[in-house]
Amino acid sequence: MQQNFILDERLDADCHLVADLSLSRLLLMNDNQYPWLILVPRVNEVQEMYELSTEDQKLLWTEIADVSRLLKKLYQPTKINIGALGNIVRQLHVHVIARYETDKSWPGPVWGAHPPQNYLNEECMSTIEKIRKELVAQKLL
Template identity: 35%
Template structure:
């Protein structure tokens, strides 16, 4: 699995939902998903967005693509675990407010603002300072590039 700045062929009609676009910043494109950092410094939080139009829930994803997305979830979760050393990695596909399929990957700590409850609907989002946001996105991208290199165990 090699990260890329190149869109996949199904990108033609795919667009990021305006709310997700407003709430997050780009990190990298993996073969199937666009990876974005949710701009909330209270929680280390990444979104995986399959770049195929018309996907609103997991049931919409073709089986072969589901397996690829699971590989990307594993890759992102491992990077988040390495970078943030959390107590837990929370994964979810909620979609009640934004219908476009996206997968949340949140690194949770016992001292975070919402622990032990869920992060959704907890308090007000607190955007990262610009330089911190860019540094964090770059650090996550670097880990994803390293872990998905051709000789990496995650590569196929």
């Protein structure tokens, strides 16, 4: 993890900061159609998981599992989708998305399926607060 970490400008524009975990910056995707979190390891110039140290790879997988459990507890989804594509945003980042058989994109992927529906300010703040409270309850913050 680097002190001078720089978040990709597209992630910064499309997401809201939730918290910094041990390794990753946790972001809320600005699309209220899905409970959608993104983990970005705070290591500059890393595009692929294998470029992380072995220790950081293990920590990232732990954070992915922790965030998945958090989404499952808070939202009771049908399925948790996890993806790290990086074709457009090259900075390593992992999407963790709660999915439902009733969501607009089911059973397909969420990427490009529908235009994002941005959170209203109050909805965004309450969603972030709910996630932060659960992070604290799970001793992840």
